[in-house]
Amino acid sequence: MRKTTYLLPAFVVLLVIFLSSIFVVDEREKALVLQFGQIKAVKEEPGLAFKIPLIQEVVRYEDRILSLDSEEIEVTPSDDRRLVVDAFARYRISDVVQYRQAVGAGGTRVAEERLSGILNSMIREVLGADQVTSDRILSEDRRELTDRIRDRARLQAQSLGLEVVDVRLKQTNLPPTSLEVTFARMRAERQREAADEIARGNEAAQRVRALADRTVVETTSEAEKEANIIRGEADAERNRVFAEAYGADEEFFAFYRSLQAYEKALQGGNSSIIMTPDSQFFDYFGSETAAPAQQ
Structure with a gap:
């Protein structure tokens, strides 16, 4: 009984000392065994390792990246x-x-x-x-x-x-100050490019407008030329018709032209003409040839 009383505490003490002398090195770490600050052992392989209890200590370091x-x-x-x-x-x-x-x-x-x-x-x-x-x-x-x-x-x-x-x-x-300067320079560059594009656009628009104006002038001139030709041909045809009519009956043609002159001269309600009785303008009013036309 007395032996058991002494052996059991001794066994516990030895077990504690034994366990404190064992340590485990993980595969993710390395370990150093230090004794009073001095390196006594390096443990880089994973597994069990031993140290002197109470005298030595273990310092662990990461072996991962x-x-x-x-x-x-x-x-x-x-x-x-x-x-x-x-x-x-x-x-x-x-x-x-x-x-x-x-x-x-x-x-x-x-x-x-x-x-x-x-x-x-x-x-x-x-x-x-x-x-x-x-x-x-x-x-x-x-x-x-x-x-x-x-x-x-x-x-x-x-x-x-x-x-x-x-x-x-x-x-x-860029630093904040340089960033603002850079942004200002970029804005100025973009504004310059925009101004160049606008100038090129205006130049192209002027060319298009000039071409359109020239086309309008050319088309108008061509149309006026054709119109003048048509009017000239119409006048010539009219003169030809008048000439044929004049040649067919000169007296009737003269009488018809006089009637047209009277119509144009005596327009309006307040028209007044002062002429001598023997004026040629009113030849058909007093001539014998006019009498049958008045009947």
Whole structure:
């Protein structure tokens, strides 16, 4: 009975010590075994591992690819056209020992601050280099430039025990002040193009109107010429008829023309004509030849 009293607590203590010396490394992480702050073991393979209880501790780090969003920064390409760049990076911890020595107990927060500084520095260095214009940054060459940023950031990040997997530019915009200036320039350009189109339209309209006016004049002239020809032919026909009538009976023709003259001269109720009695205008009123016509 007395032995059981002592053995049971000892067994419990040994079980607790044994269990505290075992830890599990997940396939998504890496682990360091530290003893008084010094690295004693590196556990990168998943499974069970052991440590000295109470003396050693386990620090775990992500073995997956992590994401880092950088702050917006201004860059000035070679054409002095400022741009606001927003980038992100994908990275992973490649050397957990070097990572621990570089960032210490600060962990992910310190590592990302330092990696963000490297990333921003490389963005300014690559995008601000000679022969790199804003148009090139916004063109298909953007992929080549981001690869260059990634390669340079990867070299710098090795000192932190990090591997930069990829870098991408999320947004590339103009600063607010430059944006307003650009919009004003674009509006002015569009207004100039609109004015040019209006001027060309007015010029085309004037050509069309001039052609229409010329066509109207030509058509009117042609119509007047044909009308004059027709009138001339009608007058000639009329004169021919009159001439034939005059030749057929000269006395009757003279009498008919006199009647037409009387009709035109004696129009209106207040018409008055003062003439001498022997005027030739009234020959048919007193002539013997007129008497039979009056009957």
